[in-house]
Amino acid sequence: MELLRAAIATLAESGYAGASLRKVAQRAGFTTGAVTYYFANKEAMIAAVVEHLWDEYDAHLESIAGLGLNRRLRSWIAMNANSDIVEAQFQLLAQAKHEPLLAEIYERRYARYRKRMAERILDQQRTGDIRSDIPADLLADHISAMADGWSMMLHVEPKRFAPRRLSALLVGLDKLFEP
Amino acid sequence: MELLRAAIATLAESGYAGASLRKVAQRAGFTTGAVTYYFANKEAMIAAVVEHLWDEYDAHLESIAGLGLNRRLRSWIAMNANSDIVEAQFQLLAQAKHEPLLAEIYERRYARYRKRMAERILDQQRTGDIRSDIPADLLADHISAMADGWSMMLHVEPKRFAPRRLSALLVGLDKLFEP
């Protein structure tokens, strides 16, 4: 829906504290009343946004599932830079710790996300693309933590992700995880 | 100062959006007016909090500088679980993207923090405790990203950091970084 997209853009642009219903509605071309017409209240809208974000996130990851780790990371970084998805996710995650409803959603979907990643890594361990001396679920945890950390810093320390530096980081990663 | 401590606790408890001057003042046993007496405005208070947080964070890292990577990570995770420092940092970092003043502070102090970590890793590469086929500054980046990612998820997915699981993760880490 239009409103969800507007909410994501607003979250990415203004942060959670700055994402008022007013702003969201205005960006979508509605009045504030419309938002509370479609959603019971703000919390409900935010919850819908989170689910929607995860759907989009999962879809993107699915679309690059066949690629190698390095390629996947590059594609993921491109999404970070060019879409509001990850930034909005980050803002909502920061809020999730103080809203049980959000926390529940994140716990559930994050677990599923990491399970899939573990499966993918297991595949690559079988084909010999990734080291096998560490269980796949642990590696999935290591990698997703690193990804979270980078997405967290992307807009605060942009220099850290300049193309050349980024390549070096990914080369390093390859070495860390190669058999 | 009392107010800084109260601000950190409030940030950790209520998040950035919920950390009003009123709440901070009340927790410290002051009235709202006292906060604006000591700080020109909220932005100034937040900036003071950030600097203070980094001072404490740095002090803690300094105190465990001599230990091995594994020990350092364990101590760092203990701090995450038992102190408000990291949670408050996370809340402020989420806001930093939308407040240039904060962003500037984070950029400066984060760079310094990662530089020190790289020096420490270089030491351990020389003593043969850490693999040397990847430059120390890249490894510092990998590790700090992972640390950021974990601190980000600590309160949302507590199960991910149950003692047994945590040990496994750290064993995995050791393997990733050992020569």
Add this chain to the structure above:
Amino acid sequence: MELLRAAIATLAESGYAGASLRKVAQRAGFTTGAVTYYFANKEAMIAAVVEHLWDEYDAHLESIAGLGLNRRLRSWIAMNANSDIVEAQFQLLAQAKHEPLLAEIYERRYARYRKRMAERILDQQRTGDIRSDIPADLLADHISAMADGWSMMLHVEPKRFAPRRLSALLVGLDKLFEP
């Protein structure tokens, strides 16, 4: 609108410094939020009040345009005494020097007001009711300054405007301006 009327009454009663949105809203039977619903902010409300005041002021002057100078002044003084218009104007004028937006409105409307007055005086110069040895625009300036001065003092020195004294002042005025 109700709010504009309430604002004018509040300005007249409490002065600019004492005319809070709270008071205005309360007098109009609204909550404070209603004021900021109709006006973007206080400055916008004040600007709307000023334009409204001038509209009413102009309408009154128009309604007495056909009368002689003496009659016009008497009618104008009656308005001063019985309506909040002039007192509110005075309060806002005092503030205009420190708010460019207000200053601009006053400059524009005052110029128009004095231009009309000059036209009226020119008419009376042609009919021989007012002396012609001084240009009409200068006389308009003299008279409007006097009117401003009196409206300024009306509520501070009420004795100065007791009926008998007032008549004497107007007789004097007639002599000053008669051919």
Add this chain to the structure above:
Amino acid sequence: MELLRAAIATLAESGYAGASLRKVAQRAGFTTGAVTYYFANKEAMIAAVVEHLWDEYDAHLESIAGLGLNRRLRSWIAMNANSDIVEAQFQLLAQAKHEPLLAEIYERRYARYRKRMAERILDQQRTGDIRSDIPADLLADHISAMADGWSMMLHVEPKRFAPRRLSALLVGLDKLFEP
């Protein structure tokens, strides 16, 4: 005293609504506490300021008492433009209507001021410099009203007081009041 001077300058610069004790104290190089040390409260300070302003105003008028009407007005206009006295007076007068203590002071000193002006005009009527067909006290009222009106508009409509226009206005005035 330093504080009185600072208060006058602040009133002229920021208007009554903007003249906080903070600003006054700061301009005088004191702390806010010092103001309430010297004066019982804000009202008392304002009252002291008003008396001081009148003293200075009277002193200035005394110093030009011997000059002709036209000269006196020119000197008075110069004071308006170059000193804070008249502007501060104006701001306080606007407030006087809502503070009985101020109103009382203004009533008393304004009466005295106009009495002296009437005496001076009487002198000039005797020497034949001013028309005698209107009683001096009425003329004093007419002139002081005009002066009030001009001082009120000086900073709002500066164009109205450009040198050339001003001269024309004063020539007109001379004609109005000449025998």
Add this chain to the structure above:
DNA sequence: GATGAATGAGCTTTCATTCAT
């Protein structure tokens, strides 16, 4: 004689929410 810490009331403004239409 003057400061500096602190208060508490009040200010403008923003916001989520309600509800008649």
Add this chain to the structure above:
DNA sequence: AATGAATGAAAGCTCATTCAT
């Protein structure tokens, strides 16, 4: 299906005032 008027609570902030030192 959606608007627009209005609310009421809470926010950041300013201010006059108090008082121990």
